[in-house]
Amino acid sequence: MKTKLSWILFIMLCGCSGPHTAHTAQPVNVTSLGGNTPVTQAAPLDSEAQYPKRGAAIARNYAEQPPLIPHKADYPISLQRNSCMNCHGWDKAKRMKATPVAASHVLDDKGTLKGQNYFCTQCHVPQAQNKPPRVENSFTSQ
Ligand code: HEC
Numbered sequence: 001m002k003t004k005l006s007w008i009l010f011i012m013l014c015g016c017s018g019p020h021t022a023h024t025a026q027p028v029n030v031t032s033l034g035g036n037t038p039v040t041q042a043a044p045l046d047s048e049a050q051y052p053k054r055g056a057a058i059a060r061n062y063a064e065q066p067p068l069i070p071h072k073a074d075y076p077i078s079l080q081r082n083s084c085m086n087c088h089g090w091d092k093a094k095r096m097k098a099t100p101v102a103a104s105h106v107l108d109d110k111g112t113l114k115g116q117n118y119f120c121t122q123c124h125v126p127q128a129q130n131k132p133p134r135v136e137n138s139f140t141s142q
C-alpha cells in the first residue's frame with residue numbers, strides 16, 4: 001500500500017514540474033587565489049611577512065599587553081626545549097641582543113622560567129607588515 005501511494009505521488013510530482021526551459025551553459029568566470037597560474041605550477045607569493053629590522057620592538061598599545069613578536073615565531077617549543085629561550089632566556093638575552101623574558105615570567109634571580117610562561121606563543125603573537133595585507137584591519141587602540 002505504502003509503495004503504491006508513493007508511486008502515485010511520484011507520478012503526480014513529475015507531471016506538475018512545469019515546462020522545462022532549455023538553457024545553454026554560460027561560462028563561469030571564477031578567479032582562484034592563484035590568479036592565472038596554471039594549477040600545475042606554484043603561484044608566486046603575493047604577500048610575504050615583512051618583519052621590522054632585527055632589534056626593533058613594536059610599540060605597545062596598552063599597559064600589561066604581552067608585547068608583539070617583531071620576528072617570525074615558528075621557533076619550536078616542545079616539552080624538551082623552548083627555542084625562544086635561546087635568545088630571550090636571562091643567560092642568553094644580552095649576547096643575542098634580545099629583551100630578557102619579563103621578571104613576571106621567572107621564579108628566581110637566575111631567570112628560571114615559570115611553568116605558566118613556558119608556551120610563549122600562547123600570549124605573544126607575531127606582527128608583520130604584509131603587502132598587500134592578508135586581512136583588512138581597522139583596529140585602533142583609541
Ligand atoms: C634568534 C634569536 C631569537 C629567537 C630564537 C627568538 N627571538 Fe624574540 N626577539 C629577538 C630579538 C633580537 C628581538 C628584538 C629586540 C627586543 O625587542 O627584544 C626580539 C623581540 C621579541 C619580542 C618583543 C619584546 C618587546 O619588548 O617588545 C617578543 C615578545 C619576542 N621576541 C618573543 C619571542 C618568542 C615568543 C620566541 C619564540 C617563538 C622568540 N621571541 C624567539 C630574538 C629572538
Ligand code: HEC
Binds near residue numbers: 088100103116117
Ligand atoms: C601567560 C601569558 C604569557 C606567556 C605564556 C609568556 N608571556 Fe611574555 N609577557 C606577557 C605579558 C603580559 C608581558 C608584559 C607584562 C610583563 O612584563 O609582565 C610579557 C612581557 C614579555 C617580554 C618583555 C619584557 C620586558 O622587559 O619588556 C618578553 C621579551 C617576553 N614577554 C617574552 C616571552 C617569552 C620568550 C615567553 C616564553 C618563554 C613568554 N614571554 C611567555 C605574557 C606572557
